[in-house]
Amino acid sequence: MKALEVKNLKKVYVDVKDASRSVHALRGVSFDINEGEIFGLLGPNGAGKTTLISTITTLEKPTSGELNVFGLDVVKNARTIKQNVGVVHQEVINTGYFNVTEILEFQSGYYGILNNGDRIQFLLDRLALKPHAHKKVKQLSGGMKRRLMIAKALVHSPKLLLLDEPTAGVDVELRESLWKFVAELQKSGMSILLTTHYLEEAENLCNRIAIINKGEVNYCGSPKEVIQKYSTKKIHIKLTNGDTKEILTSAAESLNNVLAQHKISLADIVDIQMTEGKLEEAFTKVVIAGREAHGAAQ
Ligand SMILES: Nc1ncnc2c1ncn2[C@@H]1O[C@H](COP(=O)(O)OP(=O)(O)O)[C@@H](O)[C@H]1O
């Protein structure tokens, strides 16, 4: 069964500045997430990532299209969906009278879980919040607040976890430990949807990604596939006659073909070095290509 199915999802908002205008935040988005998969939603600001997450958590109602979580229609099964889904919102909460442990206890109560001490202790421990368990939210640093939000999203052991830019503004060390934790959650069987701007991390962590821009999915597949298709690899060759050659080619091109095209035979080569293309480059190309296609269609 799919953890998430998004079918031709559209969301139109009323423009906040001018009520006579509408904003097409999602223009027919389709993709799905397999059970146990880490799926990355990558896109520039305003692409529609947060809107998509808000429709999955039933915070926003889709204008049209279909949205299923573990086979259940999100709009018709809002209650069950809430039990199955955990979400970490992009914005960090700042206020609150209660301390970290109390917040996690209340959150458990909200899901009808009464004795959740073990789970809460596990999360405090795993997210390095134990030393701060007695602190109120306003006494926490930005990174601690972020970790608290992640703990909150996990108190009810959801089957699908949604992380909206979980590492934005978070320092390198915390980022690394968060990704490690996310990989652990995946091992435990959780399905994860994350949005991020950190492409290198997405490349390492995600089984598949979707590149979204202006409410449309421009690409969906494995990071490796998109790199092969859209990025450039650099081949640096040292020849027996002392010359060096630097060749830029598509990441999908085979070395044999490249050498043949440049009329270089193996016997002439002293040393060869290859630098693989990066997701960042592929991402930029996909977004630009999507923009051009979009412009042409209008
Ligand atoms: N509540 C809202 N009312 C009106 N427009 C909105 C609302 N939320 C988001 N938008 C608009 O929808 C588009 C997508 O926004 P968002 O989903 O936040 O993108 P992202 O998370 O990828 O940056 C943007 O143009 C944004 O201004």
Ligand SMILES: [Mg+2]
């Ligand atoms: Mg957003």
